[in-house]
Amino acid sequence: MAGTGVRRVRVRVEGLVQGVGFRPFVCGLAGTYGVSGFVGNDPGGVFIEAEGEPGRLEAFTAGLTGQAPPLALVERVSVEAAEPVGEPGFRIVPSRRGERPNPALVPPDAGTCAACLRELRDPGDRRHRYAFANCTGCGPRFTIVTGVPYDRCATTMADFAMCAACAREYGDPGDRRFHAQPVCCPACGPELRALDAAGRPVPGDPVEVAAGWLKEGRVVAIKGLGGYHLAVLAADGTAVAVLRARKRRESRPFAVLAQDVAAAGTLVHLDPAAERLLTGTPRPIVLAPRRRDAPVADAVAPGARDLGVMLPYTPLHHLLADRLATPYVLTSGNLTDEPIAHRDEDALRRLAGVADGFLVHDRRIEAPADDSLVRVFRGRELVVRRSRGYAPAPLSVPWRFPRPVLACGAQLKNTFCVARGDQAFLSQHIGDLESYETLRLFTESVERFCRLFGVRPEVVAHDLHPEYLSTAYARDRTGVDLVAVQHHHAHIASCLAEHGHGGPVIGVAFDGLGLGDDGTLWGGELLVADLLSYRRAGHLEAVPMPGGAAAVRQPWRMAAAWLDRLHGDALPDLAVAARHREQWPVVAGMARSGLNAPLTSSAGRLFDAVAAIAGVRDVIGYEGQAAAELEARVDPGERGAYPARVIAGELLVIAAGDLVGAAAEDVAAGAGAGRIAARFHHGLAAAVVRAVTILGEETGLRTVALSGGVFQNTVLLEAVVSGLEREHFQVLTHSRVPPGDGGIALGQAVIAAAHDRR
Template sequence: MTGRVRSRIQVEGIVQGVGFRPFVHALASRYGLAGLVGNDAGGVFIEAEGTASAVTALVEAVRDRPPVLAVVERVSVTAVPPTGARGFEIVPSVAGAPPTGTARVLVPPDVATCGDCLKELFDPADRRYRYPFVNCTNCGPRFTIITGVPYDRAATTMAGFSMCARCEREYRDPADRRFHAQPVCCPACGPALALSTPDGTPVPGDPLANAAAMVAAGAVLAVKGLGGYHLAVDATDEAAVAALRARKRRADKAFAVLAADLSAVRELCELDEDAARLLSGARGPIVLLPRRPGAPLAPSVAPDSDEVGVLLPYTPLHHLLAREIARPYVLTSANVSDEPIAYDDADARERLGGVADAFLSHDRAIHAPADDSVVRFFRGAGLPVRRARGYAPEPFTLPWSFPRPVLACGAELKSTFCLARDRHAFVSQHLGDLESYETTRAFTREIGRYQRLLGIEPALVAHDLHPEYLSTKYALGLDGVELVGVQHHHAHIASCLADNGERGPVIGVAFDGTGYGTDGTIWGGELLVAGLAGFERAGHLEQVRMPGGAAAIRQPWRMAAAYLDAASEPATGLDVAVRNAEGWRAVSALAAGGGPAAPLTSSAGRLFDAVAALLGVRDTVTYEGQAAAGLERRADRGVRDGYPVTVAGPWPVVIRSTDLVRAVAGDLRRGVPAGVIAARFHHGLADAVAAAVRMIAQATGLGTVALSGGVFGNLVLLGGVADRLRADGLRVLTHRRVPCNDGGISLGQAVVAAATG
């Protein structure tokens, strides 16, 4: 054993379910090393024996050149006595608590089908030809099938499928890309596809061909995917898309469209290289893209929108359907509006029995639901709108540690939660709006699932200050934990800070629809001086009344009335007052009376609603942000000037948003085109925000600004504000990995709780 050394190597990070053990086995063979590799609750453990230079080379490769899907966070090396071992083997996983000093294993997200598996899928000579569950070490289900750790087949929903002899040989062969691929299977031993009617009656014949024929004939098909069921219809068939809208009770919000490949996407949308790379990558999100004029899509796919949410097939089943249907098809979450995605077979049949005409399903269970992720592009960078499949539960690794384990319960809308420990913050997949029993039940269930999977028992629980949020009520109902209430807009800014790995302090601009303010009013147009540990309200949009409270959210014309009254601007000559003449006087009286029926708000979202109603974009809405999105689309991109706005100081700074409404009304009476007015509104608001930030920067000496809140999903406003701030020499932070909307709130709550609790 002269000259031989042996080292025990512990690797932490996303290193299970990504081909790490086969990778180490191949390295050991290359460097002539003996020893072993296996999974444990902390990640991957290796014992490597050979020359010192060979062991060093293996450690360097593990740390610096891991498999493409792996994320190595730490490599620990300890010398142990050589044993004289010969050969290198993959050993059984070690269950139980992680080794002392190591974090618990990080669970990988699901991965879109790789190129090698696609070749097999469409090769008539291959034994997996047209098999909807082909996968390998480099692709396939991960998070949605994992039931426990370490990650082995027995701890997945594939446990009930015994490998046939041929799959077993692949699984055991170090030279095969399916070497220790846990979901490996084939038509002889794996899950099977089935087509049935809503009552469960099997449809005879080839399930795939029959399902595609049904879609081509105008039927609504429920399809069981990776993280849940989807509803599919022919995206070129207006009658089919309209029927889906009626059954799903989704009046206006756009549907996502699956296109077979990038060439098919280019027939529908404008597609640049950055978007093409994201669409075809391993995460496979829905990407919002500008629609081509004359694109062959039914009008009801994305009514009143110049964008289409497009995705590529990300499972073999979706690839096969795309080939069979031979045209783009709608692929939308299988649920009734505002409920979570259906993923359990029995629950899906119960909830979708009146929606789908047939069910294309299979017998591999989904353990964790995961909706599709949604990304919008801005100046070459992806901005997350909804973070779920392909991203969750990948953690955020922060440059600081959480002193105690944290659970952050998030907001009411676009619900996520966050569990945090050590340097990791795990933001859950998007769950939906906590306004229904189904979503609330999913929220509670997923918190328990994450706690078990990650081994996190929270000592601190963070929640929003709003006492009626169901997420707040969940937190207040827990025993044996310390509770930390976090103001909504502080959480937004903290989320942006954490997204960028920073602590602050910064000047935070938090623009959204509503949030419970510390003064008891409804905030939503806030300028804060904030770090993780605290904030001060340094400025805000002018407060106006919200006549009818929540009714004003659903009926933007009410905000138009309130803003006109606050601006002392008569409604004479404005179409919005004519359209709603019957209720206009009553709403104005309600606003004038004040009190609980017309609470004060500084909301930027309600300001956008008011202007949208004035311009005739929307008087009523069927989903959050609909009127504001329409106003953004209406803005003429060739117009650069903005309405003048008073910014009053010194502290807190107040942006006189009634100036904007007064200017909009004046231009409407002068017959100025709506697109010009919408653009001037956006630029005027951006000018005012920049002026307010300058005043706060001069008073505080701060040079960094964080932009957060759902209103900054508006790219005209985001670009306008960011450009002006940078021109002033300020550094601007925006979101990159979590949504700027309430889907990112839980991350902000978690870091605030850790800094203050």
């Protein structure tokens, strides 16, 4: 019988509460407050029954939110009264199965914690040098989950039976591995192997073998947390060149893994914000200014001002970094335009001509996940690629999704989004939907997300562009309502969703290309928008793209189009024209005639033209390269700005030709690329601020949302934000969601929901 004054409650906790040590935490909390009862998982989250004195119960339930583990995200706690039963103690009970309309959330993978790292390096510990050490505070999660609730049997760790020692830790409420589902040790867990290029086992300690290969200048494929990587020593220019040739990645920068923060500080200039991101739980790649004396081959990041650095995020990466004691390149295990390899047989086949050896293990990867990529803007995180360590953590919005939504995203840098209730689940980075392998990953991942999060889409959102494979996928689905979303409206809506702002706002959407509702190619847009609708209020001056897609790959063509418009046959004596003198008349004629030269207002193509004129880049090896290298060349001491008119009319037009003409004049006068790049950035930013100010006066709106891939450029972003703030605008920018096409699915989802609510 329960004692006098004892009460009992039934508690439900929803959110990111499975796979983060929440049940052990609840047990400890119950001990702290002298509460008895039990806790368990079910498909919807965590259920608790607890009894004790009223004051103790109140403190216990309050602590569920206020003292939750670092990896947990408590969305809601509901409490109802129950009849006391007088049970002794507090325990974890078996998980309950079944279906719930809103299944529990799946946690992202977490970098190795300090406690596990100490064990890894302790010769007296039974997990000394064990590549799969983990606990409730770190280790694999999303990449190994096969279902919910999150229990060992619903992960790829189900392939490994716990030994007696691990079982004792798993069952001990005082142990940090209490109910840690991936718990394992050398006696019972996954094992490493070294394989030669043909896939044959190589004797010896696998980490030592791989380290030896790297020191010899070989390319090594390493099976990590979310897929395979390719590695070479970062200081070995020959090995880096070999990797580039074999991977068919001519110039896109590689990321570099450093042993610790001190080692990272020898590669890049780290401010406190960058250091915080480097060492945080997600362990992303952090872009930071490269040191001139960094011990890294020039070929690692040619033409780039910044270098992408990361710290080890699994015990395996720590072990290899300790053995090498020098930075090493760690780049996705694939060929250019393919998704990261994550299945063993597939990796051995696809990487056979790339890697000289393989460092592998026998834990299955259920969900591939590339490394995430972030920058720092004004002391906070700016996510460029949201993947491992971030996905699939939910993005909560202040609006309901009346029906379950699937948003299929864009063609390039694709992510998709599933949404229900008030939560949107943005997928890991999928990549460019331009190969069968990537499309297959997209379709498999959509099915997996829908299953894990209990979403049966009734509304499917997609881009306006009919040739996007994501659009084709949406249109092939039956029994759903389709919502076509304009590309740049989706960009602005994604920024609004991140801030929980419903609009209306003035939206500035600058990117490469997106199909406009008038059938032309947009990319430098001024919108007046909310979640339901938008009005195109202005844009960058449009210009032909000679050769269509060829102009994307060859920025000099955009220079030809602009210079022909500005000067015709009286072209100034410019090096860019001399470099392409044989093709120039044909390309310029194509632009004049409009034959195979669609009009575009793209900001990305404007950057391309100026980059070519300034002698920075005529032909690109990856999307956005010319713009990125132009940003890298900005002279920080230059304060000048090219003037650009804002022309009033039915639509405001920013006279981009003014910027191009001024850049050409500077080149003819002998100005260097650093000065030209700075003046162009400053001039474009000033013109954007003037255009927004005009729209603010016309509409009365004082909030501006900046989105699109061009706003990954922190030089332009800072200049635009500072200028708008001086004009007393509230400025919304991205942080947790990529401003580029990797965030567009979120915008599609909230727009579709707004239509559904209407």
